Amino acid sequence: MVTFKPIVVPSNRRRDGSYLVAIRVYHAGRCRRLPTNLVARPEDLTRSLRIKNPDVLARADVVVARYRSTVATLTPEDLAGKDVDWIVDAIRADETRATFRLDFFDFARNYIAGLTPGARGQYVTAVHTFREFLGRDAIDVNEITRPLLQDFLAWLPGKAFSFQSGRVLRSKRVRVPGGAESRAMAKLSRIYTRAQERYNDEDADLVLIPRSPFRGLIPRHPPSRGQRPLAIDLMQTIIDARHPVASVQTALDAFVVSFATMGANLADLYEVPAVEKLRDAPVWEYQRRKTRSRRADGALMRVRVPEEICGRASVVDRLHRLAGRPEYATAKVNKGLARWCDDAGVPRFTFYAARHTWATLARRVGVEKATIDECLCHVGYFPIADIYAERNWDLIDDANRRVLELFRWP
Numbered sequence: 507m508v509t510f511k512p513i514v515v516p517s518n519r520r521r522d523g524s525y526l527v528a529i530r531v532y533h534a535g536r537c538r539r540l541p542t543n544l545v546a547r548p549e550d551l552t553r554s555l556r557i558k559n560p561d562v563l564a565r566a567d568v569v570v571a572r573y574r575s576t577v578a579t580l581t582p583e584d585l586a587g588k589d590v591d592w593i594v595d596a597i598r599a600d601e602t603r604a605t606f607r608l609d610f611f612d613f614a615r616n617y618i619a620g621l622t623p624g625a626r627g628q629y630v631t632a633v634h635t636f637r638e639f640l641g642r643d644a645i646d647v648n649e650i651t652r653p654l655l656q657d658f659l660a661w662l663p664g665k666a667f668s669f670q671s672g673r674v675l676r677s678k679r680v681r682v683p684g685g686a687e688s689r690a691m692a693k694l695s696r697i698y699t700r701a702q703e704r705y706n707d708e709d710a711d712l713v714l715i716p717r718s719p720f721r722g723l724i725p726r727h728p729p730s731r732g733q734r735p736l737a738i739d740l741m742q743t744i745i746d747a748r749h750p751v752a753s754v755q756t757a758l759d760a761f762v763v764s765f766a767t768m769g770a771n772l773a774d775l776y777e778v779p780a781v782e783k784l785r786d787a788p789v790w791e792y793q794r795r796k797t798r799s800r801r802a803d804g805a806l807m808r809v810r811v812p813e814e815i816c817g818r819a820s821v822v823d824r825l826h827r828l829a830g831r832p833e834y835a836t837a838k839v840n841k842g843l844a845r846w847c848d849d850a851g852v853p854r855f856t857f858y859a860a861r862h863t864w865a866t867l868a869r870r871v872g873v874e875k876a877t878i879d880e881c882l883c884h885v886g887y888f889p890i891a892d893i894y895a896e897r898n899w900d901l902i903d904d905a906n907r908r909v910l911e912l913f914r915w916p
Contacts, residue, residue, distance in 0.1 A: 508533045508577050508585075508593055512566035514546055514555045515539065523548050527557070527566055529573065531597070533590040540594060542569055576600040599712045606714045608647045608705065611637060614697045622799050632693035635662075647701055652719045655691070659723065662687045688725045695720035735866035736859055740852060741765070742913055749846055756828050757842025759821040761860050766815045768881045768906050769861030770807075771796060772839060776832045778822045794883045807883045810903040814915040864909060871912065873905045881905050 509532045518526040518541075527544035530537050544566055550559035557563055576597050585593075614633045618626050637643060639658050665686075698720060705714045736744075745762055749755045764770050773795040794805035828842075829835035840856050847854045861882065868878050879885070881902050 510570045510573055512544075512557055512563065512570065513539070514551060514557060516555060520545075525551070525555070527562065529566070529569060531573070531590055531594055533593050534588075536590045538590050538594045540573070540597065542566070544569070572601070572604075573597050602712065603714060606648075606705070608701060608715070609644045610647045610650060610698070610701070611644060613647070613701050613704075617697055617700055628689055629693045629697070632690040633697070635690055636694055647698070647715055648717070650698065650719055651717065652723065655719050655723050659687060659691065659725070662690065691720065691724040695724060734855065734859060735862040736855060738867065738912060741863055741867075743850070743852075745913055745915065747846065747850070749849070751842075751845070752824075753828055753838070754842040754846050754849075756821060756824040757839045757857075758846060759818040760825060760839050761843060761857060763815050763818050763821055764857065764860040765864050766812050766906075766910060767809045768902075769864045770809065771861075772825075772835050772857055773832060774807075775822060776825055776829070776835050797883070797885075801885065805883055808899050808902075810899075810906070812906070812910055814910060817916075867909050867912060868905055871908045873908065877901060877905050 511530045511532070512527055513530050514525040515528055516525075518528065520526070524545050524547045527542050527546050528539040529542060530539055544562065546557055546559065546562050550557060550562050552558050557566070577593065580596065611633065614629070618629045618633070621629065636658065639661050698715075702715045706712065706716075744758060747758050749758060760772065760775060763775065764772070767790065770792075771794065774792050777792065777795065778790070788810060790809045790811050792807055794807055796805070798805040825835055825839075829838045836857060843857060844854050865878055865882060868881065869875070873881075880897055
């Protein structure tokens, strides 16, 4: 049987002579003390430090009633073989559950601060957009329910948002990016899941964030019109293309170089330290910027530089002149590609289409999916093999050669 009694312990005497009240928990021949924030003054106690003041005893009885309600939920089977330490842990867990509060926006701010700069933007937009929907700057994590998220999803369509602030843009001329609902919900869900991982301890039966309100509510992200794979004849046209405007030609050359290096990202091309590296070095070795901080191997990639693009090696230097800063490179290149598309009378595509096109054509010429993953510097579907088997760079180079041989090169 579990019993409780409010007591005062001599060692809990404070400088002003008062004492902190504790609750003694007795079970199976042993006792433990649980501290409270109740205070008993000297006049509230007998000479032997027993509590005599009815008001102090009444407040202590409120605390004891909470503890008893916790024990009342335990069955005899739960208590069988359990000592007083287990009882105290169960009470503390129940008290924590009852008093737990976590501001979702505060947690999100701290979580986003720990991300790499390149990963923060969409999280900031999602959080600020959610805040604008709510119309307040704080929300307890356990207030985020499925009906609330359904209302948020119904509010999102047709709205355009500032990328950094998340504020609704009122101008009708602002383009609403495709997949805004999917991105916002996915980022908010990731933050919510991280909060659950941080505060839930299922082994200790301490689940402070019990719900999973995002489950089944994240819309499928629509395919980007600018990232679709290009037809082989269009790719040939791009390889052959020459444009009188320098910025457009730089964009075309960057696109072709990316394609010929198995979809190298623009951020990685921008980091090439010298033009000569692409022109003279037989192998370009780099760590993919997008995932280098998240992978044990640093996202290492090696590309045998094809002879076909040696004449375009100066594109690295031209990219620096075009963009000025790496964060502007993608916008500048995509602007140049858009102008070429308009001039050539073809549907617009973005720089990332080079990566999609290479992967699609590699599959067409019979390259295995696992090898395509390696060529794209992706984490594959064979994690154990990735740990024990060193990558076969010759196999990767051969895959690229098979794709490049589909085209005529100037």
